[in-house]
Amino acid sequence: MMKITHKICCALLLLTTAVFTVHADSLPNHMKEASELTSNVFQGLKSNVLLCVLPSSTTPNNVGDVIGKVIPGLESGSFLCEYSQYSHGLFTGPHFTTDFHWLDVTYDQLASWLTSLAHFEKSSNGHYYVLRQKDHNPDHPPAICAQNTARKGFEFGYEVITDSGEKSCDHFVGAVYTSPFFDDVLAGWNECTGDSFSPDCHRCNGDGCSAFRCSAFTTWDQCPKGSHVCGYETCVGNLCTQKRLCEWDK
Template structure:
């Protein structure tokens, strides 16, 4: 029950970073507090998505969107609010705390500014100037971007040596990672 959410902030010394968080006690969050003890920084987006899908409870916000709640099976009202993660367009996973409205509707809304950025939810961009190509995709079918040809677990290789990334193609229904666009260096 001591789980907290923090966000990485710059430390006082050059090239140092700290985790800023609030502590839950007596029904309120107090802080900000700081620590140098980081976790999760070596986990990639696909690993985090897989972990949330496997271990977290899937809940529905009052607006119909879904979020993940991380709570134990014996979660009681006096415990700190459950940590939640919501896939936010243009950001990635945004972490916060679950709140319950007076009507009993739960939602993931007390965001703390912690965002786990992802290619799944980045805004599409295209600065390509010529012919483009895409590197190999993994966990995909066909072109890795069309209907039934990709999934949330589809990944793309980096652009090969002698080329550079110049954009992304938005894939079907925003349910798949965006298709990397490359062009050869001139």
């Protein structure tokens, strides 16, 4: 199976230039060496929890793709990749290494690239993207996936396929690229007492909430002056941003 460095780094850096020429100028150099991560850069990228990837040369017995999350090291200005080791169908750890690459992207860049380059899957927990190859070795770690989790963002983990064929993105490694589009509210909260309305939506279509009318990247304007938020409508099984409900002040 291709290494994650090829799946993400090469996929994001080199990948099928004939098909994705439009992205070519924006892709280079986003899988970076550990030495390029400084305290200022790390602080500037918060609240993202950066994805780290072990180079193939450091993975024992050529086990395949190993990912984790970047954490501060014991020494000031140093960083580690915290990851789990996969063996005989189980993940053990945590383990730590200073030899890693890290993914330096924004949420929007990641969303664009996953939409273009990864396989789209649906599960009981919503949709996710997976970098799956046909020649996967079952003794290697499962394929890398990214779950678009409401009120979080893209959360990286490994794909799980049950004996019955059910697929999901699971065993998250803690690497999360925070979404700027989700409101931190209770799903479906509604305390509207009279006629309610919704402000304008962006990256939307029609009502901005029903099937094919919205996405995880839909945003809603604030309630206009003289009104207040009285609730949120859950859209398309949480696959889309919640629709803000407003009510005029009395």
